[in-house]
Amino acid sequence: MLTLDNISKYYAKHQAVANVSMHIPRGTCYGLVGPNGAGKSTLLKIIASIIQNYSGAIQFASSDTRIGYIPQEISLEEKITANDNLLFFGRLSGLRGKRLTKRVDEVLSEIGLTEQGRDKVGTFSGGMKRRLNIGCGLLHQPNLIIMDEPTVGIDPQSRRYIFSMIEQLKKEGCTIIYASHYMEEIEQLCDETAFMDNGEIIEKGRIESLIEKHAVPSIYVKGQECLPAVLSETDSVIEKDGGYVITTSNPLTSIEQIIRNCQGHHGELERLELVKPRLEDIFFSLTGSQLRD
Numbered sequence: 001m002l003t004l005d006n007i008s009k010y011y012a013k014h015q016a017v018a019n020v021s022m023h024i025p026r027g028t029c030y031g032l033v034g035p036n037g038a039g040k041s042t043l044l045k046i047i048a049s050i051i052q053n054y055s056g057a058i059q060f061a062s063s064d065t066r067i068g069y070i071p072q073e074i075s076l077e078e079k080i081t082a083n084d085n086l087l088f089f090g091r092l093s094g095l096r097g098k099r100l101t102k103r104v105d106e107v108l109s110e111i112g113l114t115e116q117g118r119d120k121v122g123t124f125s126g127g128m129k130r131r132l133n134i135g136c137g138l139l140h141q142p143n144l145i146i147m148d149e150p151t152v153g154i155d156p157q158s159r160r161y162i163f164s165m166i167e168q169l170k171k172e173g174c175t176i177i178y179a180s181h182y183m184e185e186i187e188q189l190c191d192e193t194a195f196m197d198n199g200e201i202i203e204k205g206r207i208e209s210l211i212e213k214h215a216v217p218s219i220y221v222k223g224q225e226c227l228p229a230v231l232s233e234t235d236s237v238i239e240k241d242g243g244y245v246i247t248t249s250n251p252l253t254s255i256e257q258i259i260r261n262c263q264g265h266h267g268e269l270e271r272l273e274l275v276k277p278r279l280e281d282i283f284f285s286l287t288g289s290q291l292r293d
Ligand SMILES: Nc1ncnc2c1ncn2[C@@H]1O[C@H](COP(=O)(O)OP(=O)(O)OP(=O)(O)O)[C@@H](O)[C@H]1O
Pocket: 011, 014, 016, 034, 035, 036, 037, 038, 039, 040, 041, 042, 043, 072
């Protein structure tokens, strides 16, 4: 769908985006993850042509690329209705007449606000505003949708709504670039992801490949007299929720040791399970920083 080649952007002397190269395949949901100030919004604005003074090149695979950009800040007029906001943004995208009113109705239904179309936006909850903010970027039926932290500060119902909209857009063949602080959202929605820190892409790839490449297997054990006195030297053990997380290069041997130890000491095993590796832990191990400060 698009290829970024060595993109860099400075704000005065500060480099916000540093030599970013990546390929975003058509029809994927591509995650962009990083802490505050990593450079995500700047990179998305460059892709959406909102920022134009940067170095490097962007190549779109097709000349028929229609970009829908959904900004991090809610940009709605609160004193008018949802319907009128959509009409305004639809006109900005070049829609007119019956095509515009048809799209406004369709989008209101897609974002679950048909009943509230005639209500002033000032009366909406944060989640409803977020959904409308997304709707404003979808009127011209874009095939590349750029979403900058679309779920910040919303209720679970609106989050579910947004997720099912994204699934639907993917089914329709849209390519989505999704920036977020929330790693669990990236794991749930995205096919591929890039980790961004200090303006640079520090790792990227398919989610399952990243987990396979970086995750160190660990097990969780909880019980009385179950932790073997001597685990292999490479294992690290930390206490968690009354039990232990054991990071081990050989989980099966560790499990065997624990069961044997438990039987030998007539211990009581409450829980023994493999811990599913998480993207958040991989990000932490690569950058040494948490996503949410
Ligand atoms: N208009 C601007 N002028 C000067 N510096 C800016 C401007 N916009 C962003 N920056 C700086 O560039 C860096 C990257 O900011 P950017 O907003 O792209 O990061 P981000 O990853 O999107 O962060 P957040 O999650 O907080 O939005 C930060 O250090 C930020 O302070």
